[in-house]
Amino acid sequence: MRAKVIIPVLALASLILLLAGLAHFGGSAPSQQPQEPGMAADSASAARAIPVQPVFHQVAVVMPAQHSALPEIDPAIMEEQRLEAGRQRVAELRDWATRREPNSLNTILSELSNPDAGIRRAALAAAMEFGDRSAIPALQEALESNSDPQDKVSLQRAIAFLQLPTLTEADPGLEAAMPPSIPSGN
Amino acid sequence: MIQKLKLAGMAAFISAIALASQAQTNVVESVTFALTAFYQGQSVAVTNVSHHLTNVTQNAASVSIATKDIIAVLGKATANTFSSAAQLLRVTPILKGVNGPTTIIIRDASSKATNIVDVSGFFMVSGTGTAVDNSTSTNNVLITDTSYSTKNLSLADQAGYPALTAHFNLQGFVVANLTRDIFKDGLIASGSSTTWTVNGTGDRNGVPFVVEGNSTVNVSAPSFIVGPGY
Numbered sequence: 001m002r003a004k005v006i007i008p009v010l011a012l013a014s015l016i017l018l019l020a021g022l023a024h025f026g027g028s029a030p031s032q033q034p035q036e037p038g039m040a041a042d043s044a045s046a047a048r049a050i051p052v053q054p055v056f057h058q059v060a061v062v063m064p065a066q067h068s069a070l071p072e073i074d075p076a077i078m079e080e081q082r083l084e085a086g087r088q089r090v091a092e093l094r095d096w097a098t099r100r101e102p103n104s105l106n107t108i109l110s111e112l113s114n115p116d117a118g119i120r121r122a123a124l125a126a127a128m129e130f131g132d133r134s135a136i137p138a139l140q141e142a143l144e145s146n147s148d149p150q151d152k153v154s155l156q157r158a159i160a161f162l163q164l165p166t167l168t169e170a171d172p173g174l175e176a177a178m179p180p181s182i183p184s185g186n
Numbered sequence: 187m188i189q190k191l192k193l194a195g196m197a198a199f200i201s202a203i204a205l206a207s208q209a210q211t212n213v214v215e216s217v218t219f220a221l222t223a224f225y226q227g228q229s230v231a232v233t234n235v236s237h238h239l240t241n242v243t244q245n246a247a248s249v250s251i252a253t254k255d256i257i258a259v260l261g262k263a264t265a266n267t268f269s270s271a272a273q274l275l276r277v278t279p280i281l282k283g284v285n286g287p288t289t290i291i292i293r294d295a296s297s298k299a300t301n302i303v304d305v306s307g308f309f310m311v312s313g314t315g316t317a318v319d320n321s322t323s324t325n326n327v328l329i330t331d332t333s334y335s336t337k338n339l340s341l342a343d344q345a346g347y348p349a350l351t352a353h354f355n356l357q358g359f360v361v362a363n364l365t366r367d368i369f370k371d372g373l374i375a376s377g378s379s380t381t382w383t384v385n386g387t388g389d390r391n392g393v394p395f396v397v398e399g400n401s402t403v404n405v406s407a408p409s410f411i412v413g414p415g416y
Contacts, residue, residue, distance in 0.1 A: 094404050098216040098253070098273045099295075125402070128220050131252045161220060164248055167255035167390065171351055 089114075090122040097126035105130055112142040112155075120151060128158050136162055211281075213405065217274045217290065221251040221354070221399035223388065249390070251352070251397070256341065257292055260305045263347045269296035274305075276403055307344035313337050314357065333362040339384065339401065354388030354397055379404045 093111060096104035108130060111123035127135045136159055143155040227247035233240045253274050261268045272294035279286035290309050294301040317335035339356045343349050362380040380403040388397055 091405070094216060094218075098218065100254075100270050125218075125220070129218050129253060131254055161222065161250050164222065164250040167223070167249050167251045167352060168258045170249045171391065 086116050086118055089116075089119050093119070093122045093126040094129075097129035100130055100132075105132055105135060109135055109138040112138065113145070117148075117151075121154065124151075124154055124158050128161055131162070131166070133162050211279070213278045213280060215276045215278075215403050215405050217276050218253045218402045218404075219251060219256055219399070220253075220401075221356075221384070221397050222248055223251055223354075223390065223395040223397040224248045225390065225393050225395035251354075251399070255352075259341075259350050259352050260292060260303075260308060263308070263344075263350050264303055264305065266292070266294075266301065266303055268292060268294045268301070271296035272301075308341055308347075308350065310340040310342060311337060331362075331364045333360075333364075335360045335362075337382065339382065341388075352388065352390045354386055356382075356384040356386035356397065356401070358382050358384030358386075358400075 089111070093108055096108060105127075108123050108126045111119050112127075114120050114123065124139075127139065139155055139159050139162070143152060143159070146152055146155065224246050225248070227245035229245070230243045231240055232243075254270060254272075257268050257272050257274055260266075261272075272292050275291050275293055276288055277291055278288045288306075289304055290306045292301075292303045292305055294303075314336045317333050319331055319333050321331040321333075336357065337360050339358075341350065341352070341354050343353070360380060360382045382401040384401055385396070385398040388395055
């Protein structure tokens with residue numbers, strides 16, 4: 001009976017010690033590791049080790065340092081990645097606007113000057129959807145700095161829209177049905 | 187033996203839950219409105235007795251109608267107090283690759299318990315004619331599609347609920363852009379956006395107005411919920 005208890009306890013303790021040992025050796029920071037002579041960061045001909053976040057084991061990704069040795073990246077793939085990043089940003093802007101998260105208005109307004117026209121348009125629509133009049137000065141600033149005629153018309157419409165009294169404000173009964181907007185934190 | 191039966195029962199129960207959660211996927215899209223309503227404001231009459239002239243000035247007043255205003259109108263009719271974080275969403279269940287009936291809901295996730303109210307009955311959408319498509323397909327699977335059409339959209343009273351404080355009947359030009367990704371057994375719209383440029387008529391507490399603006403339906407993050415739920 002006693003052996004039945006002692007053996008599993010000993011086995012468990014050994015396992016814990018083994019795991020602790022593995023964590024200790026695998027978790028040491030890359031900077032603490034002595035750098036190998038052939039891994040000098042400034043040497044153009046040397047391979048470069050890129051340290052990654054230490055978790056339980058260290059991973060070194062070795063890349064050729066010479067630019068000419070890099071494989072050519074397909075421009076079509078790069079364009080698709082750029083478009084995908086733009087689509088994701090547009091989706092984020094829409095989501096922030098419909099959720100009216102208090103601190104997201106500044107981020108929305110910062111995208112009014114994005115070089116991507118699609119993101120600019122999404123930011124403007126998001127500012128309108130957010131429905132916070134504290135956005136008007138930023139919209140006016142964007143109107144003054146923007147040279148795109150289409151953007152200017154859209155910005156003017158957005159400012160005019162936000163300056164109007166809302167349906168909820170015009171109907172006192174609705175004010176009670178919906179609390180005022182969460183302060184944007186601006 | 188009893189222990190084995192218990193284990194088998196638990197395994198069967200967990201499998202059933204897993205199967206049920208994989209059987210349905212909901213595409214959740216946000217619906218927005220940015221409308222401007224113009225209604226008749228006050229009339230001012232000024233009479234100049236000596237010249238026998240009466241000048242009458244009529245003012246057109248306007249209000250903005252944004253999504254949160256429509257949510258407030260629906261909240262009043264359904265006896266719900268929604269927070270400013272409430273969203274108007276269109277939910278389309280996809281079951282084994284087939285789209286189920288679409289519902290319109292208000293999801294208010296601001297409080298501890300998420301409040302979900304089905305407001306589908308207050309909205310009516312209908313096509314008015316031909317749709318024109320500009321699409322690309324690969325191996326008979328539609329990948330991208332831009333569809334042009336005209337549609338009607340109404341916000342109207344629903345039987346069993348108090349009258350809404352605002353109504354409208356809109357018609358307009360709809361541009362629907364879809365980029366689709368194949369997801370398991372169904373087609374999932376990814377990065378889709380639908381923009382309606384609308385105009386129409388309506389009323390606010392019985393005061394008639396004319397209205398113009400736009401409405402959008404967009405897949406936004408998180409776009410798709412695997413399993414039942416919003």
